[in-house]
Amino acid sequence: MGAESRLKQLGIELSAAPAPMANYVRAVQVGNLLFLSGHGPMKDGKLAHIGKLGRDMSVEEGRQSARAVGLGLLASAREALGSLDRVKRVVKVLGMVNSADGFVQQPQVINGFSDLIVEVFGEAGRHARSAVGMAELPMGISVEIEMIVEVADGAGAARPKAAAKKPARSARPAARRPAARKRRR
Amino acid sequence: MGAESRLKQLGIELSAAPAPMANYVRAVQVGNLLFLSGHGPMKDGKLAHIGKLGRDMSVEEGRQSARAVGLGLLASAREALGSLDRVKRVVKVLGMVNSADGFVQQPQVINGFSDLIVEVFGEAGRHARSAVGMAELPMGISVEIEMIVEVADGAGAARPKAAAKKPARSARPAARRPAARKRRR
Amino acid sequence: MGAESRLKQLGIELSAAPAPMANYVRAVQVGNLLFLSGHGPMKDGKLAHIGKLGRDMSVEEGRQSARAVGLGLLASAREALGSLDRVKRVVKVLGMVNSADGFVQQPQVINGFSDLIVEVFGEAGRHARSAVGMAELPMGISVEIEMIVEVADGAGAARPKAAAKKPARSARPAARRPAARKRRR
Numbered sequence: 353m354g355a356e357s358r359l360k361q362l363g364i365e366l367s368a369a370p371a372p373m374a375n376y377v378r379a380v381q382v383g384n385l386l387f388l389s390g391h392g393p394m395k396d397g398k399l400a401h402i403g404k405l406g407r408d409m410s411v412e413e414g415r416q417s418a419r420a421v422g423l424g425l426l427a428s429a430r431e432a433l434g435s436l437d438r439v440k441r442v443v444k445v446l447g448m449v450n451s452a453d454g455f456v457q458q459p460q461v462i463n464g465f466s467d468l469i470v471e472v473f474g475e476a477g478r479h480a481r482s483a484v485g486m487a488e489l490p491m492g493i494s495v496e497i498e499m500i501v502e503v504a505d506g507a508g509a510a511r512p513k514a515a516a517k518k519p520a521r522s523a524r525p526a527a528r529r530p531a532a533r534k535r536r537r
Numbered sequence: 538m539g540a541e542s543r544l545k546q547l548g549i550e551l552s553a554a555p556a557p558m559a560n561y562v563r564a565v566q567v568g569n570l571l572f573l574s575g576h577g578p579m580k581d582g583k584l585a586h587i588g589k590l591g592r593d594m595s596v597e598e599g600r601q602s603a604r605a606v607g608l609g610l611l612a613s614a615r616e617a618l619g620s621l622d623r624v625k626r627v628v629k630v631l632g633m634v635n636s637a638d639g640f641v642q643q644p645q646v647i648n649g650f651s652d653l654i655v656e657v658f659g660e661a662g663r664h665a666r667s668a669v670g671m672a673e674l675p676m677g678i679s680v681e682i683e684m685i686v687e688v689a690d691g692a693g694a695a696r697p698k699a700a701a702k703k704p705a706r707s708a709r710p711a712a713r714r715p716a717a718r719k720r721r722r
Numbered sequence: 723m724g725a726e727s728r729l730k731q732l733g734i735e736l737s738a739a740p741a742p743m744a745n746y747v748r749a750v751q752v753g754n755l756l757f758l759s760g761h762g763p764m765k766d767g768k769l770a771h772i773g774k775l776g777r778d779m780s781v782e783e784g785r786q787s788a789r790a791v792g793l794g795l796l797a798s799a800r801e802a803l804g805s806l807d808r809v810k811r812v813v814k815v816l817g818m819v820n821s822a823d824g825f826v827q828q829p830q831v832i833n834g835f836s837d838l839i840v841e842v843f844g845e846a847g848r849h850a851r852s853a854v855g856m857a858e859l860p861m862g863i864s865v866e867i868e869m870i871v872e873v874a875d876g877a878g879a880a881r882p883k884a885a886a887k888k889p890a891r892s893a894r895p896a897a898r899r900p901a902a903r904k905r906r907r
Contacts, residue, residue, distance in 0.1 A: 446816075
């Protein structure tokens with residue numbers, strides 16, 4: 353099942369991709385890699401989930417924050433690619449948790465994000481990851497996550513692998529045929 | 538206008554690329570991606586801008602730190618590529634701000650870097666980004682930034698895309714022309 | 723000398739790759755880039771080296787932590803690639819040091835990792851790097867490191883560069899030779 357169908361089955365509706373807070377863009381694609389900016393947790397188009405883990409929030413609330421970040425990242429990936437069905441693999445994630453002194457359960461918090469991604473993409477959602485504790489995050493948000501996604505080659509996309517391979521392959525017969533024909537005559 | 542001309546127009550002269558502080562190199566290129574090491578703010582060849590945001594420095598001083606980091610990153614990118622005109626796109630930036638407890642304006646600080654990059658590269662400078670708060674940074678610097686840049690195919694560089702495409706392209710006419718001439722005779 | 727022979731010469735035996743702590747995988751390869759998850763320092767299959775630099779540990783103990791992280795990353799890279807001889811270049815490293823207030827020697831700590839990598843891979847081990855101070859790390863470990871590695875083309879691997887280059891290279895002589903022979907006649 354594609355990621356878009358799976359989202360529907362899970363009853364998840366993505367909001368519009370969140371607007372960047374400053375002078376940057378949500379995502380940049382190079383070849384078949386899509387690099388997504390650090391996203392914070394949004395609710396109804398506004399930053400939400402303000403607070404530090406280990407002081408203002410429980411691990412469970414942290415997990416919900418991380419899941420909310422995931423929904424924003426999915427919205428941004430869909431906007432960049434047209435459809436989440438073009439995600440071939442979720443590659444690498446940096447999960448940053450706003451951590452009070454002594455809070456060491458960053459992996460459990462970031463699982464709120466990782467569990468969502470695996471629900472939506474299945475095996476293709478299983479990613480490399482770091483989960484770490486930050487001193488502070490913008491506006492005091494509890495979680496910020498950035499990710500790198502592999503994009504499937506397909507219509508309407510920049511696809512250097514296809515572009516590099518196909519001309520070479522189709523050039524060969526075209527270049528060889530006339531000469532070969534000559535020799536045979 | 539190319540990035541090198543734009544730098545001249547802005548009256549910006551880059552110093553020599555800063556020497557790494559330890560056992561690493563400033564930049565490594567793989568294919569058309571150039572990965573640059575985390576850079577700190579330099580002034581006259583030495584680390585400068587020591588201090589924590591929210592305790593020792595104003596947001597405006599932080600912005601100046603981030604801009605100084607940007608100048609060092611540009612110097613390192615130029616050294617790696619020969620010319621900044623070979624930068625096709627600034628892809629992804631991790632902006633790390635040395636943050637005292639309660640400081641949450643990391644995006645405004647890192648804009649000092651991002652604004653410089655967009656001044657120099659225009660649309661090609663618009664990048665994906667995370668801006669986050671660190672507990673500490675090496676030597677107590679206020680800002681450390683790492684970035685990934687897409688490199689245009691071109692002379693004098695390791696250029697796997699070019700190597701794959703150009704021989705095929707230039708081989709075709711060379712192979713076809715003699716045969717075509719023969720046929721016309 | 724290959725990295726595997728070099729490991730033997732150094733008398734280093736890698737343990738099994740460490741199990742991920744949560745819902746993620748140790749490494750994901752896209753094209754010729756292998757992205758490795760953040761790893762902590764392990765000893766006898768368990769997390770070790772718990773503590774903050776600048777409070778619970780000396781710089782030398784931190785260096786040992788970073789070296790231990792490196793051994794785990796090598797084990798995970800070998801597991802992903804079959805052999806460390808397939809590592810073409812160590813590209814980019816993010817070295818994160820659990821740092822008490824005022825600890826600013828992150829580069830010296832992360833050198834424990836970088837020195838190991840250069841011992842094992844020689845020039846190919848010289849990498850781009852950021853070394854930074856975190857508020858907290860999972861389970862209170864002293865160091866967490868993630869890295870990106872370039873993989874050599876080879877049997878059994880996804881190898882987009884080889885696929886793109888080889889047809890073009892072998893096509894050229896084949897296409898040019900007959901025409902050239904014709905002209906000389």
